[in-house]
Amino acid sequence: MPELPEVAGLTAFLGKQLLGAAVTRVQIVSFAVLKTADPPFSGLEGRVVTGVRRFGKFVSLDADGLSFVFHLARAGWIRFTDAPSDIRLKMGQGHIAARLSFSGTAGPRGLDLTEAGTKKGMAVYVVRDPHDVPGIAALGPDPFSPGFDVDTLAGILGSSPQQVKGLLRSQSVIAGIGNAYSDEILHAAKISPFAIAKTLDRDAVQLLYDAIHSILGTALQEAHGKAPNELKDTKRSHMRVHGRTGEACPVCGDTVREVSFANTALQYCPTCQTKGKILADRRTSRFLK
CATH class of the missing domain: 3.20.190.10 (MutM-like, N-terminal)
Structure with missing residues (x-):
């Protein structure tokens, strides 16, 4: 998408x-x-x-x-x-x-x-x-709008009992982020996709805010000036974990893992994001807490 x-x-x-x-x-x-x-x-x-x-x-x-x-x-x-x-x-x-x-x-x-x-x-x-x-x-704020600062993000996260992965993908919360870039943002911020938004401390919120802007900002620069037939390959070529199941994490070398859902999947690095814990695949078992 x-x-x-x-x-x-x-x-x-x-x-x-x-x-x-x-x-x-x-x-x-x-x-x-x-x-x-x-x-x-x-x-x-x-x-x-x-x-x-x-x-x-x-x-x-x-x-x-x-x-x-x-x-x-x-x-x-x-x-x-x-x-x-x-x-x-x-x-x-x-x-x-x-x-x-x-x-x-x-x-x-x-x-x-x-x-x-x-x-x-x-x-x-x-x-x-x-x-x-x-x-x-119904759109939420754009990550690059003037009013979207770290305090805005802190307010969004602090009031939500939702998992941070789902929150980032919710267009009524923050506009424009989907499955692929939410994986990349959480990997860059070293946050588990299943972390509960309101439990993130101020340091984690700052890391997440910085990751949103660094990951999306770099992708915006790469997409600028590209013709439509070039944009998909440009997006795929810069992914570190999304769509990289089974490959080595470019940061730590651990194996990128996947959790599958009915119509989608997420990818993450256990060493970078979950302190080495493997998140169980919903297709075969319940999530690890």
């Missing part, structure tokens, strides 16, 4: 390519992807792109008073071209969920939203204001 750094990279790329271009055609190809009916998606056609913004993991293409907002979910991505096809797509066929065509001084542009797999989660909204999207309205 694309997270804050990749979505920021996509936002910057689309802004560079589409700012000032007119929307010439919008095709909704997936039956389930469009979540709004008023205003109609056809109302975007003929409008000029005035901005591209990120809200957590959402991207908003703003066009003369309307916004085309999308969330890529687990298996979504974008495909961009400067040679768009004029073919009208058939509903419900293939991996394309939506197709937008543009025309500007730099020539034609085309944007496909694609989604692989059978479990569809991508969402598209056409709204007058991005904050009309329920998911955006």
Whole structure:
């Protein structure tokens, strides 16, 4: 799933390519992807792109008073071209969920939203204001917003009985962090994914705050200027524990371990994060406390 750094990279790329271009055609190809009916998606056609913004993991293409907002979910991505096809797509066929065509001084542009797999989660909204999207309205603070300081994080953690891994992934608590970067952040902070948020002392909170900014900040720099077809590989190449089950931790050399859930998994280093304790895999036993 694309997270804050990749979505920021996509936002910057689309802004560079589409700012000032007119929307010439919008095709909704997936039956389930469009979540709004008023205003109609056809109302975007003929409008000029005035901005591209990120809200957590959402991207908003703003066009003369309307916004085309999308969330890529687990298996979504974008495909961009400067040679768009004029073919009208058939509903419900293939991996394309939506197709937008543009025309500007730099020539034609085309944007496909694609989604692989059978479990569809991508969402598209056409709204007058991005904050009309329920998911955006419910977002917690962005880690790079001016008001997000260590005291803000301490307040969030101190009032929560939730495990810190789940808390970091909650978009209504902190916007933009998902499964991959929460693994990386907790590894950098040397905190167990199952630590209870409110039990973290001030030193641990500071380490977590610093890790959020160092891990996401580095990833943002790496994603900047990258085309969409390069962003996924860039993300994977910089992961230290996420997706590295069975490999050596680059910090201490211990074996990276995994805990699996029904639809996801987390990775961690026992030496760096749990004082050598192996967290039991939920598929076969209860968690170790």
